[in-house]
Amino acid sequence: MMPPILVLTLFIFAFGLVVGSFLNVCISRMPRNESVVFPPSHCPLCKYRIRWFDNIPLLSYLWLRGRCRGCGAHISLQYPLVELLNGLLTLALFWRFGLSLSFLALFLFCGALVVITFIDIEHQIIPDEISLPGIVIGFIFSFFLPWQTWLGSLVGILLGGGSLLLVASCYQWLTGKEGMGGGDIKLLAMMGAFLGWKAVPFIIFASSLVGSVVGIAMMLILKKDSKLAIPFGPYLAFGAVLYIFYGGQLIQWYLHVGSAVRG
Structure with a gap:
């Protein structure tokens, strides 16, 4: 059986990855003034609705070899990069502050910085x-x-x-x-x-x-x-x-x- 601290660490990292997946939606849609909630995640080219098993952070990208299941179009490396970056940031904040209000505040803050960084790089806004x-x-x-x-x-x-x-x-x-x-x-x-x-x-x-x-x-x-x-x-x-x-x-x-x- 894994030690409780290791289980919690893996959970925190996985949580950061999942939130990173949502941050990708924000990065993609906010510059176009689109809703970050509706419609569900889909391929921007063929409009194929991404199923849950194709939307697992990091793993799905590797399993699909960076290609859309619907049309085979290349999926930008930005998606796993944002997920990994947010996962690592979340883990680092947990190690630094533990499960505390400081962790929550800086988790939200750093998530906002990730979105801002990638939007500013691509759109300069x-x-x-x-x-x-x-x-x-x-x-x-x-x-x-x-x-x-x-x-x-x-x-x-x-x-x-x-x-x-x-x-x-x-x-x-x-x-x-x-x-x-x-x-x-x-x-x-x-x-x-x-x-x-x-x-x-x-x-x-x-x-x-x-x-x-x-x-x-x-x-x-x-x-x-x-x-x-x-x-x-x-x-x-x-x-x-x-x-x-x-x-x-x-x-x-x-x-x-x-x-x-x-x-």
């Missing part, structure tokens, strides 16, 4: 249907979370949205062009609502650093000029997840290194 309710939900959670306060969440909303709004306004004033969409501003406000104001500078720094490195690498590889449009939402999401798991340690390390250099 961040749905208001996720970020705006996310701001409200994050603020409500702040009244109950042990590591968060309502004031810290409120300041996080203002600092998160206000800082990017200031950057976007300055960039547009200097260049006459829009350099950052409103979706990024509302996304960072949602991050501030869930994680508090202390997370905002870390997320901005981490996302800007990683985004700059990846952006320069892409321009060199693709040999395109600086006008290459790169969505910023995925980098903000990366910075937020990095803060959840390693923010405290990285900040302490930075302060320690800084004091050592000054000393």
Whole structure:
């Protein structure tokens, strides 16, 4: 008989996979303003209604070899990737926070980030249907979370949205062009609502650093000029997840290194 903790761990991972399957529906339908509930899952080409045995996260994709049972069309690798990513994130949150209110709050938060990341990569938009309710939900959670306060969440909303709004306004004033969409501003406000104001500078720094490195690498590889449009939402999401798991340690390390250099 398997130990209870192993059974619970497998259940949490499987639960994350199942929710990841639903996140795929959101990623596919939300940009087209379609319902995420009706109609049931189907092939976008032949409209074949996907049966339950063809909709088992990860396993069905492998069993069908990435093909639709109805027409044989290729199924995007995005589907198992999103399922696996959400499963691993759910498992990591469980290991970090256990079955707690913090786990529930950050499970919802990270699920929203997964949807936002893949939609922004493909369509370069961040749905208001996720970020705006996310701001409200994050603020409500702040009244109950042990590591968060309502004031810290409120300041996080203002600092998160206000800082990017200031950057976007300055960039547009200097260049006459829009350099950052409103979706990024509302996304960072949602991050501030869930994680508090202390997370905002870390997320901005981490996302800007990683985004700059990846952006320069892409321009060199693709040999395109600086006008290459790169969505910023995925980098903000990366910075937020990095803060959840390693923010405290990285900040302490930075302060320690800084004091050592000054000393």
